Amino acid sequence: MKTAATAVDVARLAKVSQSAVSRSFTPGASVSEATRERVMAAARKLGYRPNALARSLITRRSRIVALVMGYLQNQFYPLVIEQLSQQLQKQGYHVLMFISDGDATDNVLDEILQYQIDGIVMASAMLSPTVARQCADVGVPVVLFNRVPDLSAFGRHSTCSVTSDNLRGGQLAAELLLARGHRRIAFLAGLEKSSTNLERERGFGQALQAAGAGVYRRAVGHYSFEGAQEATRALFAGPGRAPDAVFVANDHMAIAAMDVIRQELGLRVPQDVSVVGFDDVPQAAWGAYRLTTVAQSVGAMVDATVTLLNEQMHDGAPPRNVVVPCRVVERASVRPAPVRSARAAAAGPSRTASATPARAGSRRAAAS
């Protein structure tokens, strides 16, 4: 019982050759129904399971995809893990996790490549040129998730990528805030050099300019919770009038910003200040808020990633960059108050509270 059964054991018991066992477990192989059944019976009796590692050694395909991520506080990324993992599982692939804190990516890549990975999804670490070259040398396809290849370092189409239409998203945010009649519109930036922030900010600025407006104030939150809190304080501490709207570069920061706006500054959202976020975080993250956001579609992004991986792994197609559209979404987690307390009533009628029904539903219970 101590050591697992091998194909040879099964062959002996079934009185066939070991090759026959292998064939019986290979979908399209040439085996008679009789032998296959004998083999399967023996296999069941011995609890035999083909050794995926040995198989990979000869087929040169491990059916393992590496997923490289940084820190996971941004609730967007767990969704990615979950969905990507499930999609790949359906295709017989599996996800090997690599957590890398930014600079260590190059070292991590060394480990990755030892596992004879079939593909790499880089979801939140930077891909250094060195790393890209290494992958290309070994012939391992890379898909950049939510970030764009560094064009300065290598050719435009040497690496695949999946991103949201961050430029258009930034425009949408601006148009929305302008339409709401705001004129003192601030921007809370993420990591200034990241492609997501650059594009969102560019689209945002363009659309404001096109309307004859401009960014009223700007602060940098580095995509972190604490950074966003500080940045928000800065935005509202200026000498002139406070902003009447803020576009925040992602939801993670938007939530932090709303905390400060409401709890520290005592302002109401959205009555006193309009806040628009970006990303797609699960309901648990925005539960307490009426959050207007430019939502990325995690599902569409994951689908695209899987498609690209398949293209690269099987068809040897040329690398592509996929841009997924995003859309403005109004989130509200609870239905409008049936009982109004004195304090809630004082805030005026709860307009549009039920404008868009909560759309998280339908998922199974989380174990705890």
Add this chain to the structure above:
Amino acid sequence: MKTAATAVDVARLAKVSQSAVSRSFTPGASVSEATRERVMAAARKLGYRPNALARSLITRRSRIVALVMGYLQNQFYPLVIEQLSQQLQKQGYHVLMFISDGDATDNVLDEILQYQIDGIVMASAMLSPTVARQCADVGVPVVLFNRVPDLSAFGRHSTCSVTSDNLRGGQLAAELLLARGHRRIAFLAGLEKSSTNLERERGFGQALQAAGAGVYRRAVGHYSFEGAQEATRALFAGPGRAPDAVFVANDHMAIAAMDVIRQELGLRVPQDVSVVGFDDVPQAAWGAYRLTTVAQSVGAMVDATVTLLNEQMHDGAPPRNVVVPCRVVERASVRPAPVRSARAAAAGPSRTASATPARAGSRRAAAS
């Protein structure tokens, strides 16, 4: 360039035997400094990296640990992925993700075992007796994370487990609410048959009884966001007086409950209703709330998991169940309001707002 270099290639270039190459890459092996350097030089030139799969085939250890999880909405679990993955990486192990929606666990296990996993961490799916037997047969150590082995099905110590001290945690919650002077204390349950819920509820009930009190009302939220919202409505819709405190079986649900209490019912937390949660979720999840919670220590739980894995994988020690203590924590994300609006001021002085400083800090920026 298309096919990666092997140890034979390196050996040829370095003019040594292939064994020498292998030794050069084995930490404690017997190689002269001269040859090792020649080998390393050649390896560098060829971009050689030892094939982990081939190694695993002969060593019979893959240095891969399977992590089985259900849906990840509960923000507690991404933390587990992150920390477990990092800890194992430090030891040269890696995490292979398996997402399983509960019942499919048995099928998933089949896939797992094909990868010659060194160990399994089951973090949110149920471990059926069949599955446990299969693992035992193959000799793969299993650690149940945040759940306890099904004692009815097999012996007490046949499987390892790591849990919080849920019983004590439930007691702590009760004692806290009693100390605050509450007498109409409700309980919002998770999944009724899960060990976490059973223990938390038991400790809670015991402590209330010991004080001559009892559970004022009870509803079931199934550990889901929507379930918790419904349950909260039920708790407060009863015929008699509404509860003045609620102990919620986990933070994921606590957040949903607070939404309903504040936004639908127009009550204030904690002034009108005390809410106590359980778990340890990142700041982004409770940002908007002053959340009192019985915090599990993700770090300690992960540490214990790694320890158990090591024991099982290397030392062949007997399975153990580790119980990690938990403690009451008061969370507040923003500092007390320096500027008070009319409305905020009306709510009275912000007592204890700075009782416990926010303790999420110190983490790096999340990419987006």
Add this chain to the structure above:
DNA sequence: TTGAAAGCGATACCAC
């Protein structure tokens, strides 16, 4: 259809 035999890329054990 079937079985024998040659790898896949490494480690382990053996003499030297």
Add this chain to the structure above:
DNA sequence: GTGGTATCGCTTTCAA
């Protein structure tokens, strides 16, 4: 310390 050789468990020709 070093090089040969068997071996890990499987897929894949190649004959029969």
